[in-house]
Amino acid sequence: SAETMEGKFRPGHFIGMSEVVYRLLVIIKPDQLYMGQKDFQQFAIIRKLIADFKLPIELVMCPTVREENGLAMSSRNVRLSVEARERAGVIFNILSSGKILFEQKGHASTIQEIALDALHKVSFDPEYFEVVNGYTLDPVQSIHDADQIVACCAVKVEGVRLIDNMIWKEE
Numbered sequence: 485s486a487e488t489m490e491g492k493f494r495p496g497h498f499i500g501m502s503e504v505v506y507r508l509l510v511i512i513k514p515d516q517l518y519m520g521q522k523d524f525q526q527f528a529i530i531r532k533l534i535a536d537f538k539l540p541i542e543l544v545m546c547p548t549v550r551e552e553n554g555l556a557m558s559s560r561n562v563r564l565s566v567e568a569r570e571r572a573g574v575i576f577n578i579l580s581s582g583k584i585l586f587e588q589k590g591h592a593s594t595i596q597e598i599a600l601d602a603l604h605k606v607s608f609d610p611e612y613f614e615v616v617n618g619y620t621l622d623p624v625q626s627i628h629d630a631d632q633i634v635a636c637c638a639v640k641v642e643g644v645r646l647i648d649n650m651i652w653k654e655e
Contacts, residue, residue: 501526502533509539517541522548522556524634524649528621548648550576556648563644571606572641578602578613579635579650586615586633586652592625599637609640618651631655 509517517534519527531543549557551569554576561569582595592615603610617624618632627633633653639646 502529505530506533506537509534509541514541516544518544518546520546520548521649521651522558522647524618524636525621528618531619554580556646558646560644560646564642568642568644572608572639572646574602574606574608575637575639575646575648576650579637579648582615582635583650583652586627586635589627592623595635599635603637603639611638611640611645613637615652618654627653 517530519530521527527543527545533539534541534543551557551561551573553570553573555561555569555572556576561572564572578599582590582599585595585598586592596613596615599613600610603613613635614637615624615633615635616622617630618634619630624630624633630653632651632655634649634651636649637647639648
């Protein structure tokens with residue numbers, strides 16, 4: 485859905501983005517489209533667009549490239565102080581720990597509370613931490629709720645908005 489997670493903070497962005505991407509795909513007619521996992525919501529919206537319009541395109545998800553501490557690489561990272569950039573690796577650690585808890589029959593809402601609390605404790609300002617169906621972007625509670633489950637978050641660090649995600653289940 486274009487209204488959840490990033491859509492709340494960037495109204496209209498996904499509608500405009502999907503219109504532009506659709507037009508490009510129709511004009512260019514590629515066999516494959518490569519998109520980064522880092523912008524998972526964007527990937528999911530384009531995956532649905534390709535399916536809905538029955539476009540003969542293979543969508544390929546490229547893994548998120550990370551710094552040594554696990555921080556998802558982004559041009560925004562250079563705006564962080566050295567100390568904050570190092571501490572921001574905690575975002576990846578929280579996603580990783582959450583995955584382990586979730587696989588051990590944890591409930592998404594409990595893990596979400598733990599994750600948000602952990603981010604606040606390191607003086608970060610989380611905008612959201614959501615556990616969603618990777619196809620519909622609807623919230624899920626347990627590992628049995630969808631074939632693909634993704635934890636997505638957005639966090640402000642020193643006023644710099646960082647997004648990240650991790651696939652917690654994929655069948």
